[in-house]
Amino acid sequence: MGQTGAMANRLAGSPSAYLRQHADNPVHWQPFGEEAFAEAARRDVPVFVSIGYAACHWCHVMAHESFEDEATAAELNGRFVPVKVDREERPDVDSAYMAACQAMTGQGGWPLSIFALPDGRAFYAGTYYPPTPHPGQPSFRQILEAVSDAWRNRREAVERQAAALAEALGGLFSDQLLRLDAPEAGMDDGELAALARDAVVRLGQEEDGTHGGFGRAPKFPPSPVAEFLVRHAAGGTATAAAARALAGRTLAAMCRSALFDTLAGGFARYSVTADWSLPHYEKMLYDNAQLLRALAHWVRLGASPEFPADEAREAAALTADWMVRELGLPGGGFASSLDADSERGGQHVEGAYYVWTPGELAEAAGAHDGARLASVFGVRPGSPPGSHGGPGWPLHAGRELGADERELLARTRAALLEARSRRTPPGRDDKAVAGWNGLAVAALADASVVLDRPDLLAAAETSAALLAEVHWNGQTLTRVSHGGAAGGVEGMLADYAGCAEGALALFACTGDARWYSWAGQLLDAARSRFVEDGLLSDASLELSGARAGATAALGGSRALDAMDNEAPSGASLLAGALTSFAAYSGSGEHRAVARAILAGLPRLVGQSPRIAGWLLAVAEATVAGPLEVAVVGPLQGGGASETRLLHRAALLDPSPGLAVALGSTDRATAAGAGDGAGRADGVGRAGAVVPLLQDRPGAADGGPLAYVCREFACRLPVRTADQLREQLAPGG
Structure with a gap:
C-alpha cells in the first residue's frame, strides 16, 4: 500500500512546501483542480479537501497521526478523492471552504477538513480530528465512516445540505462585492477624516488597557491597524495625540513581549495568552513585513514616551536583519514562513x-x-x-x-x-508569495531610509526583481515561485496590488522609474482582470477553471474579502496603490477608483475598525494628499550628495499623503541645456516617463531643487533640506 500510495500521490512537484511535505503520505493526494473533481464524479465518491500551511503546528500533528497511517489512508483512498490545499497558495479556496466550515460549525481553523460533493459544494466540515475518540470529539476514522455512510445511504439529504449551504454562502459573498462604477461612489475628504477620527476613538475603547493590543487570547498582531494609527498620528487632528499614544502602547507591548524574538528579531504569528507571554512560534513574512514598516514609520514620526524611538529603531533593525537572514532566498525574494x-x-x-x-x-x-x-x-x-x-x-x-x-x-x-x-x-517554507513579497519590498525600502541602511534597499530591489522577472510575464502575475521558477495559479488581487505597493515604495526610495512603470502595468492588469460589470473580486475571471470547486461552494458567486485581518485585503491594497500612483501620474481615473473602494469603509468600520486598518490607512493618505515632492538634480559627481540630502529629507517626512519622486539631471546637463539648468524632463533612469518629474528643472548652477506640489500645482522650488522641511511642515 505504501508504495502504491506514494506513486498515486501527485504532490511531489508542487511549488508549495506544505504540499511537498505530504508527497510521501500513503494518501493518494491530488492538488486542487478540475481533475480531482472529475475523478470524484467518475467514481461517484465525495471529495475530502484538507487545507493547511507549512508552519501550522496542528497540521503537522494530524498529518503524523492520520495521513501517515496506512489504515487511515486506505479508507480515504477507497471512499473519497483526497485533495490537499496550501491556504497560502490558494487563499481563494481556503476562504470559500472556511466560510462553509464556520457556517456549519460556528468556528474554523487549520487544518481545515472539508467533505464536498463531486462539484465542490461542501456538506460537512471540521478542523483537526484526533486518531482516537476524545470526550465530545469523534476520531477521524469515525468521521470518515459516518460521512461515507451518509453518502451511500442518505444521498438526497447530503445533496440538500450542500445546496442550501452554497446558496446561503453565495448570497453572503455577493453582498460583499464592491461596486466601482456607481456614480455616487466615493466619500469626500471631510467624511473620510471624520470616519478616521471615530475609528481612533473606538479603537481606544477596544484596547486591552492592561496588556496592550486588542481583544483577548489568542491575541494577534494588529498590523494593519498599527499602520493606520501611526499615519493618523502624523496629522493635526483632534485625535492625533490619542492615535500616537495608542500606536506607541501597541507596538511597545509587542516588542517587549515573547511575541518578539528579542535575540534575533522577528515576530511570531500570535500569542496564545492575552499578555503576549506565550507565542505560537511560527513566523510569517506578511506579519513581519507589516510590523517592520509600521516600526519604521513610528521612528520617522519622532519621539514618544509610550515607545521611545531608539527602542523602536532597534526592534526595526533586528526584524529587518532577521527577514533578510532567515527568510531571504538564494535567487532573491523572501520565503513565506518559519515553522513553529x-x-x-x-x-x-x-x-x-x-x-x-x-x-x-x-x-x-x-x-x-x-x-x-x-x-x-x-x-x-x-x-x-x-x-x-x-x-x-x-x-x-x-x-x-x-x-x-x-x-x-x-x-x-x-x-x-x-x-x-x-x-x-525550525523548517522554512521557501515558496515566495508575490503579494507578501510586495509588502516586504515596501517595508525594507522604507526601513532603509529610516535606519540609513543601503543594504536593506538592495535587498528590496533584489526581491522586486524576482517578482518582475519571474512572477510577471508581461500580462499576468503568478502567485508563487519556488527555486526561482514560478508555478501554480495566477495571482490574486492582493498579489497584483501588493506588488504595486512595493514597486511604488521602491520607486520613491530609488528614483528608478522602471518600478513606477511596472506598478502602472500591474494596476492596469488588476483593473482588467478583477473587475467585471463594475464589481471587484479577489480572483481573476481567468482563474474560473482552477477554482471551479470553490466557486460551486459559494453558489457560483465571485468572492471578495474586503476585511483587513492579519494582512491587508486585496481591495485595501489596491486602493492604496491606486492612490499613490495617481499622485505620481496625476490620473484622476486611478484616484476615482481608489475613492470608490474607500466608499466601503463605513460598512467595515461599522462592524469594527479592527477589520479596516489598511483601508483606514489609505483614507489617511487620501485626506493628507496628494502631497507631491519632486527632487531633481545630479545623481553623479560632486552635486550628488546635495541631491541625496534633499531626497532623504523628503522621504523622512511623516505625512501619509506624501509621494516622493527623484529625477536625475545628469543626462540633460551632459547634453548641455540651453539655459544652463539640468532638466529631468520626467524621464527616469529606466526610460519611463513620470509625469510628476516633467518640466521640473534643476538649479541654474547644476545643483538640485525640490518642488512641493499638490495635484501638480507647485510652490517655488527650494535648494536645501531645511527649506524643504519648512515647506512640508503643517502650515508651512
Whole structure:
C-alpha cells in the first residue's frame, strides 16, 4: 500500500512546501483542480479537501497521526478523492471552504477538513480530528465512516445540505462585492477624516488597557491597524495625540513581549495568552513585513514616551536583519514562513528553538549573567501553562528594560545566539508569495531610509526583481515561485496590488522609474482582470477553471474579502496603490477608483475598525494628499550628495499623503541645456516617463531643487533640506 500510495500521490512537484511535505503520505493526494473533481464524479465518491500551511503546528500533528497511517489512508483512498490545499497558495479556496466550515460549525481553523460533493459544494466540515475518540470529539476514522455512510445511504439529504449551504454562502459573498462604477461612489475628504477620527476613538475603547493590543487570547498582531494609527498620528487632528499614544502602547507591548524574538528579531504569528507571554512560534513574512514598516514609520514620526524611538529603531533593525537572514532566498525574494516546531530530544516540539531553561542561560552566558537574564526575562524551571511540551520559557520581560538590563542583553546576545545556533532550527517554507513579497519590498525600502541602511534597499530591489522577472510575464502575475521558477495559479488581487505597493515604495526610495512603470502595468492588469460589470473580486475571471470547486461552494458567486485581518485585503491594497500612483501620474481615473473602494469603509468600520486598518490607512493618505515632492538634480559627481540630502529629507517626512519622486539631471546637463539648468524632463533612469518629474528643472548652477506640489500645482522650488522641511511642515 505504501508504495502504491506514494506513486498515486501527485504532490511531489508542487511549488508549495506544505504540499511537498505530504508527497510521501500513503494518501493518494491530488492538488486542487478540475481533475480531482472529475475523478470524484467518475467514481461517484465525495471529495475530502484538507487545507493547511507549512508552519501550522496542528497540521503537522494530524498529518503524523492520520495521513501517515496506512489504515487511515486506505479508507480515504477507497471512499473519497483526497485533495490537499496550501491556504497560502490558494487563499481563494481556503476562504470559500472556511466560510462553509464556520457556517456549519460556528468556528474554523487549520487544518481545515472539508467533505464536498463531486462539484465542490461542501456538506460537512471540521478542523483537526484526533486518531482516537476524545470526550465530545469523534476520531477521524469515525468521521470518515459516518460521512461515507451518509453518502451511500442518505444521498438526497447530503445533496440538500450542500445546496442550501452554497446558496446561503453565495448570497453572503455577493453582498460583499464592491461596486466601482456607481456614480455616487466615493466619500469626500471631510467624511473620510471624520470616519478616521471615530475609528481612533473606538479603537481606544477596544484596547486591552492592561496588556496592550486588542481583544483577548489568542491575541494577534494588529498590523494593519498599527499602520493606520501611526499615519493618523502624523496629522493635526483632534485625535492625533490619542492615535500616537495608542500606536506607541501597541507596538511597545509587542516588542517587549515573547511575541518578539528579542535575540534575533522577528515576530511570531500570535500569542496564545492575552499578555503576549506565550507565542505560537511560527513566523510569517506578511506579519513581519507589516510590523517592520509600521516600526519604521513610528521612528520617522519622532519621539514618544509610550515607545521611545531608539527602542523602536532597534526592534526595526533586528526584524529587518532577521527577514533578510532567515527568510531571504538564494535567487532573491523572501520565503513565506518559519515553522513553529523544531526537533528537541528526538521529538518535534513547538518553540523548542526559542525557549530557555535557567541552566541553558547559565551555560551560555555564565552563571552570574545567566541568573540575571533568567530574572529579567521570567525564565524558571518547567514550562509555561499551555505550552506544547518540553521544558523552557520564551524570553519575556513584558516591560521596558532598564539601562543596565539593556546593557546585559547587548553583552550576552552573541553568546546566546551562538548557543541557540547549535539547536535544530525550525523548517522554512521557501515558496515566495508575490503579494507578501510586495509588502516586504515596501517595508525594507522604507526601513532603509529610516535606519540609513543601503543594504536593506538592495535587498528590496533584489526581491522586486524576482517578482518582475519571474512572477510577471508581461500580462499576468503568478502567485508563487519556488527555486526561482514560478508555478501554480495566477495571482490574486492582493498579489497584483501588493506588488504595486512595493514597486511604488521602491520607486520613491530609488528614483528608478522602471518600478513606477511596472506598478502602472500591474494596476492596469488588476483593473482588467478583477473587475467585471463594475464589481471587484479577489480572483481573476481567468482563474474560473482552477477554482471551479470553490466557486460551486459559494453558489457560483465571485468572492471578495474586503476585511483587513492579519494582512491587508486585496481591495485595501489596491486602493492604496491606486492612490499613490495617481499622485505620481496625476490620473484622476486611478484616484476615482481608489475613492470608490474607500466608499466601503463605513460598512467595515461599522462592524469594527479592527477589520479596516489598511483601508483606514489609505483614507489617511487620501485626506493628507496628494502631497507631491519632486527632487531633481545630479545623481553623479560632486552635486550628488546635495541631491541625496534633499531626497532623504523628503522621504523622512511623516505625512501619509506624501509621494516622493527623484529625477536625475545628469543626462540633460551632459547634453548641455540651453539655459544652463539640468532638466529631468520626467524621464527616469529606466526610460519611463513620470509625469510628476516633467518640466521640473534643476538649479541654474547644476545643483538640485525640490518642488512641493499638490495635484501638480507647485510652490517655488527650494535648494536645501531645511527649506524643504519648512515647506512640508503643517502650515508651512
